[in-house]
Amino acid sequence: MGIVEFLEARIAEDEAVAKAALHHPRTYNKATQDFDQTGTDNGSWHTSSFCDPSDQRMVEGVGITIYNEGGHTAEQADHIARHDPARILREVAAKRAVVVEHKLVPAKNVWGESTGGFGCELCDSTPDLDLGGIEIERSDGCKTLRTLAVIFSDHPDFDEEWRP
Template sequence: MEIIEFLRARVIDEKDRARYASEAHPTDSSWWAFTEPLTQGHYQATRRAFRHIDKHSPRQVIAECAAKTRIINVIEKQGQQLDPINACLVRCLAAPYQDHPDYREEWAPGM
């Protein structure tokens, strides 16, 4: 598996998980809700946590997957031999998936 194939497969995985989550809990972007009263001390931390969760809602993840797919498509048009900038970009896009069993160490971005 080459890096572009690897990236495309990971993006599809992310999109599928987000779609499943969206279908399992269909709502607008504010898909979370407070289910129990909060004490004043826990309010700020809980509010920050819920903002983080909302930022990574299924709708947001699907939008990010669409953007990644567009980037991959543009880079893929370049052909097998990537220029240094696109090679670095592809490696950076793959870096978050370094724990995946198909990830290769040679794909690590050189900084």
């Protein structure tokens, strides 16, 4: 597995987890004695308090409440709220854009001939010399992709050689 495939897989996993955390709110309908779906969740969460306004350990969003029953600190609640599904989905889109922008392309020499290697056109080109992309010694991605991959360094498929 190359670095691009690794990143695409990890980004897809983050997306799936964020989408699974979205809640489709329902309200109880007394007439039917059942729950009706009332809309969709935008995935935004925030901290609040239950009784004591100074205690911001409760996390709330559409269809979700994590109560402040002593299981987490106010700082942990803030962390949970800051990394809500809406933010993760924005990060997924941004990371995908970076991966697309920095995919490896066939490297060419000064005469435009293929060198048989690969390089990142964006990071490793020298526009003023019009080399059309300089081959990088590493075949595992430019520094940008390797830096992005470090986010997932705790994953078993992470290759230590990808570290910048």
